[in-house]
Amino acid sequence: MHQPEIIVLLFSAVGVLAVLAHKIALPYPIVLVLGGLALSFVPRLPAVNLNPDVVFYFILPALIYPAALFTSWRDFRRNLRPILLLAIGLVLATMLAVAWIAHSIVPALPWAAAFALGAIVSPPDAVAATAIIRRLGVPHRIQVILEGESLVNDATALVAL
Incomplete structure (x- = not known):
């Protein structure tokens, strides 16, 4: 096909x-x-x-678009520090932890592959996060931080990969 x-x-x-x-x-x-x-x-x-370019240029933007469309950029800027701490710090920490655990479990796994695995699985799904937190009725500030983090964390993981 x-x-x-x-x-x-x-x-x-x-x-x-x-x-x-x-x-x-x-x-x-x-x-x-x-x-x-x-x-x-x-x-x-x-x-x-x-082709990875198809995923990067067509599928990923379609998944992120709804969250970006309904994000208040004023709220995003107001909560930029916690958003960036979660989106960069937590994603990198998770990537390192996954790489270390993967390499510990499978010692033959090269460190580069372990870090790639960590970068792939570390960012949470933006679409799932948005859908779930809107249903739960969490406070507005928490919702803004989680939605903002889920928008930025994919970029962190792509750069790390």
Whole structure:
């Protein structure tokens, strides 16, 4: 299957799962994860190999856009220090911890691969964070900090990777 067809199928699947999530009243990131998990068990499904540029230029912005659209930039600037401490400090600390644990568990794993693994898994999901904190009704300042952190942490992880 060619890359444009794969992208159309993926976006179609995301659309169907988003509608399903709305109908069953679950945050759609959770439904997307469950849908991806279900697809992994389908036998003889061809492997999907996407060009990293497609993910970087098309898929990632589509995931981050809703959080960025509804973020108050005045509140973002007002809470810039805690946002940056979480988005940079916590992501880097998590990356280092994951790298150390991965290298400790698998000593044959090179440090570069361990750090790459840490950079990949360290940032929390911006879409999931936004969906969940809006449902929980957390205080506005906490919501602004978490949404701002989830917007910036992906950039930290990409630079670290």
